[in-house]
Amino acid sequence: xxxxxxxxxxILEGADFAAGQYELRFHAGAYLxxxxxKLPEPAFLDVIPIRFGIADASAHYHVxxxxxxxxxxxxxxx
Numbered sequence: 001x002x003x004x005x006x007x008x009x010x011i012l013e014g015a016d017f018a019a020g021q022y023e024l025r026f027h028a029g030a031y032l033x034x035x036x037x038k039l040p041e042p043a044f045l046d047v048i049p050i051r052f053g054i055a056d057a058s059a060h061y062h063v064x065x066x067x068x069x070x071x072x073x074x075x076x077x078x
Contacts, residue, residue, distance in 0.1 A: 018057050024050045026065050037069055044070050
């Protein structure tokens with residue numbers, strides 16, 4: 001990810017992006033430490049798996065993760 005915690009481009013595209021089930025693993029503990037957040041050891045949240053389905057591979061998908069040291073939220077972005 002870049003300095004804002006975002007991917008600079010598509011993670012998958014073209015023939016690699018097809019309908020199906022996917023999993024993203026957000027390394028939240030490492031990210032929060034890298035930006036200077038003090039975390040307990042072990043961190044309450046470390047690696048966050050997000051599983052989701054893609055029905056239409058021609059559509060545009062964002063999978064945002066809103067994150068704090070003790071909680072997160074995700075949704076299908078536009």
